Amino acid sequence: MNAKERLEKVIDNIEKVIIGKRNIAELSIVAMLSHGHVLLEDVPGVGKTMLVRALAKSVGADFKRIQFTPDLLPSDVIGVSIYNPKDMEFHFRPGPIMGNIILADEINRTSPKTQSSLLEAMEEASVTIDGVTMQIPKPFFVMATQNPIEYEGTYPLPEAQLDRFLLKIKMGYPTPKEEMEVLNRAQSAAPIEELTSVISLNELLELQKQVKTIKVDETIRSYIVDLSRQTRQDAYVYLGVSPRGSIALMKASQAYALLKGRDYVTPDDVQYLAKFVFGHRIMLRSEARYDGITAEEITERILAKTRVPVQRLVGQ
Amino acid sequence: MTSIRKNKLFMAVLYVLVFFMLAEWLTPVIVLTETGHKALFLIFIAVGLWMAFLRVPWWFSGPIKILYILWFIIYVYTGNVFFTGEAISFLRTDFGMNFSALTSQNWAQTTDVFRTVLFFVLLWMAIYLIHYWVSFRLSIFLFYLLTVVFIAVLDTFSPYSGETAIVRIMVIGLLLAGLLHLARWMEGHRILERTDKMAMFAVPLVLLVALSTALALYLPKAGPIWPDPVPFITSFSGQGGVGSGGSVGRIGYGVDDSRLGGSFIGDDTAVFQVEVSEGQYWKVESKDVYTTKGWELTENIGESFIYGNSETVDTDFESGEEELESAFLSMEQGFPFVLYPYGTQSFSMEDSLDYQYSTADQRFETYQNGQEFEPEAYEISFTEPSYSLAALRETNPEELAELPAEFGRFLQLPEELPDRVRDLAAEVTESSDTVYDKTRAIERYFSIAGFEYSQSDIPVPEADQDYVDQFLFDTKRGYCDNFSTSMVVMLRSLDIPARWVKGFNEGELINSEGGTDVYQVTNNNAHSWVEAYMPGVGWMLFEPTIGFTGSSSIDFDLELDPTDPEQPDQQEQPIAEQPGSADDEEAAAASGSSFWNRSIDFISDNRWKLIWAFVGIALLGTILFKIRHKWMPKLLVSYYRMGRGRSVRFEKAYLRLLKQLELYGIHRRPGQTLKSYAAYIDSFFGTREMSELTEAYERTVYGGDAESVDWHELRESRENLINRTSG
DSSP states (O other): OOHHHHHHHHHHHHHTTSTTOHHHHHHHHHHHHTTOOEEEEOOTTSSHHHHHHHHHHHTTOOEEEEEOOTTOOHHHHHEEEEEETTTTEEEEEEOTTSSSEEEEETGGGSOHHHHHHHHHHHHHSEEEETTEEEEOOSSOEEEEEEOOTTSSSOOOOOHHHHTTOSEEEOOOOOOHHHHHHHHHHHHSSOGGGGOOOSSOHHHHHHHHHHHTTSBOOHHHHHHHHHHHHHHHHOTTEEEOOOHHHHHHHHHHHHHHHHHTTOSBOOHHHHHHHHHHHHTTTOEEOHHHHHTTOOHHHHHHHHHHHSOOOOSOOTTO | OOOGGGOHHHHHHHHHHHHHHHHHHHHHHHHHHTOOOHHHHHHHHHHHHHHHHTTOOHHHHHHHHHHHHHHHHHHHHHOOSSOOHHHHHHHHHHHHHHHHHHHTTOGGGOOHHHHHHHHHHHHHHHHHHHHHIIIIIOOOHHHHHHHHHHHHHHHHHSSOOOHHHHHHHHHHHHHHHHHHHHHHHHHHTTOOOOHHHHHHHHHHHHHHHHHHHHHHHHSOOOOOSSOOHHHHHHHHHTTOSBTOOSSEEEOSBOSOOSSOOSEEEOOOOEEEEEEESSOOOEEEEEEOEEOSSSEEOOSSOSOEEEEOTTOOOOOSSOOOSSOOEEEEEEESSOOSEEOBOTTEEEEEOSSOOEEEEETTTTEEEEEETTEEOOOSEEEEEEOOOOOOHHHHHTOOGGGGGGSOGGGGGGSOOOTTOOHHHHHHHHHHTTTOOSHHHHHHHHHHHHHHTTOEEOSSSOOOOOTTOOHHHIIIIIIOEEOHHHHHHHHHHHHHHTTOOEEEEEEEOOOEEEEEETTEEEEEEEGGGEEEEEEEEETTTEEEEEOOSTTOOHHHHTOOOSTTOOOOSSHHHHHHHHHHHHHHTSOHHHHHHHHHHHHHHHHHHHHHHTHHHHHHHHHHHHHHHHHHHHTHHHHHHHHHHHHHHHSOSOHHHHHHHHHHHHHHHHHHTOOOOTTOOHHHHHHHHHHHHTOSHHHHHHHHHHHHHTTOOOTTOOHHHHHHHHHHHHHHHHO
16 A cells, blocks of 8 residues: 555545545645644634544544643643652653644643743654653644634744744635534534544654655755745745745645655645745735735745746756 | 537537538539439438438448449439349449440540449548538538539539529538537537537527528629629630730630730640651741730731642742651641641642632631631641851841832831830840841840740730830740740841741650651640841741740751851951950959859849848748747657657657647746646646646656656647647
């Protein structure tokens, strides 16, 4: 069974629970395969938690959920050393971060201090407490959710932190037809309980390795760089996509190509993922907000005007 | 997706319309050739179309059609309704006759049955062709256009009246073209064939056709813009021949030369065959009055002499001194006169005959018992005249003034003759002293002054134009009439008597045995040349037309020239002087610069021609460039076909395809990926090929995996697409 079939099984499995969100499931897997993390931005109740749980169950991973509240402390996330009077030593009690798949719910409701503790763990895939560094088990995949910024009582994530998420996805409401199907399924027993894993964690790790072998032609690399550079030159953009963003786009494209059963990246992959990779990495000037221009629209515009490479580079 | 081609009702309607269209083709053919049994031919067409409509396999439909044709032959030619023994034996004997006639290339012996079969085969092909157009190409416009042209031409040039037929054809054709356009459109946009969709288009179509037809019938019609072309054309073609006027004439001997000019088309109808030792110019007559447009003959002038068989005749040309030769002419076209070579002594033929010679036009008319007679074969005794070079060298222009008054008519020139013609004649002959040299100078002038021989695109002079002037100064291209008339006129302007002669040139050598050549002379050999009078020598033949060698065959004879011992010195002097007049250095310098001079002369002489040629080439180039998406793919398809399995070639071919699609008008936006572009192309054409090709291309370019691309398999897809964009 090749990578594509395996991954499709996972997606099919998720689809049993989440109706009509195949692309979200795909993108989640893309992020997971390329060692990235996802920022889900949407209103509550559209199935964010269900998606993560279904994903965790499908790959047989350990699932943890952290509900971020304003009074949550870093130690509540990464764990704490507790003094044991019996042997007169500190013992580390791992926090919820020490799992495979973490749902960090409403991440923008907690203090920046706690936020950064999570984000550092995401970037390093390890936590350091009292001078002791501990690896987080692999695979490690965080799916953070946040309510849209305009909601009250939130701490917007700083730019540098946002950059650590590979993709930002908006879930969106289901269509009326899909919503009726949701109701239909909700009448019977919760389907999430019936899900079984379709691939093992080891297989997942194997696939993660495979992603790195996907060929990214020089033409594609130059295309990615072109796109990133364009974001930095746009008149509406205050801060464009960083080189880390370019890397993210390339990695995500590789994973997406694997998901589509190809061993090379095409411009279509890049175009498709650019919207999700760039969306949270472009900081707009205030003029853009006055003109009602969003980062997604900027990305669309750049995609439309940047020449797609259709020939081998000269000398190849 | 159900293609509209699958809709039986729709296709049935198309085939019925096609049947009526074909019937419109058949009707005039049947009417004009007076063939009967129109109904049986129509049944053949109907059966053929019906089987094509039902997609009957060829092994079934073919025999049925052949059986029908055989039955038709039996029924029509023997009256039998069934395949009786008698009928079959008729078929067998007829087949044998035709087969032997065909194998012996005796086309005239084939029977009507054979022609009937050929006609059926033609109908068969027509049915197949239209079936193909309608079912596969979904296009009928060309056939429709041809039908209209066909009926219009027949209506104009034949007794067939297409007045109602053209209305029927318009209605049928518009319906057919409209429905086929609908079919193409629905296919192109992948619209499912559904009755309501079709009705949405078909009902307005029918209404529009009906409305426009009704309106066209009701509205008053303008009269013809041009007069009926038929009398106009027949008035010229009836008198066709060298010397007839009109836009395009048919070459051949004609009587009326009053309006020269116009183009000619060749006509290789045989006129006569002649056995003779050497090819001759065959004279018919001459004309003396130049009218600025052509030639006429002075009326009521000259004398007539009547000769009998083998009697020595007296023409203006003395026979030469060599032995008499014989020429046997067998005519293939009837003329009431004889054709004769220069130096003719006598005529003879089996019938007793009078040869009436007229000094006015030097024509020998033939009479039998006082009636005009067209001889079929006759023998001529003749010797080519020879002229003394010494005598020719003595032809003093001053002697011209002393010629008797009867030469006046050979000096006639119209008053309107432009002065520049006279000036040119004087200029050309400036350095010549004798009459003979002057004549030769004019004869040579045409071949050295950039004149061109051509039978096509030769104008007829307008009312205020002079035929000679137009040729000498404006067009500088023409055929024998232009050259000979011009020479006569130029000679006359120098007071040298000259006349314009008509007849035939040598013809084509078709056989040569034992010193006798057989020449075939056709209408293409109709010719005109010049006779000029050399004082003290007599009339001589001159051939100014480029490419004709008439004068050489009747050349003067140097060896037999009886000359004084003193004279050779005098003769050679001018010849010797010429090379001596320039030293070597000067000659070298002259040849060096003469190349430039000649080039510059050529450019300035042909300035307009060159400009037009340049403009023409530029225009052609532009047009070819503009429509390159039409023809280039076809070249490229074969070009890329030659490459075998090379991925580089595939990439090039693919990029070429992209360009072709761009030219076709489907633009790829800069930010559009090949895949989405391919999807659009495929949805546009209703194909899958572009996506397949693109996937393979992406694998080569982005995946760097050239080996796995099966270029052979993809080639067909690519060619299919290319053809779609260039169709």
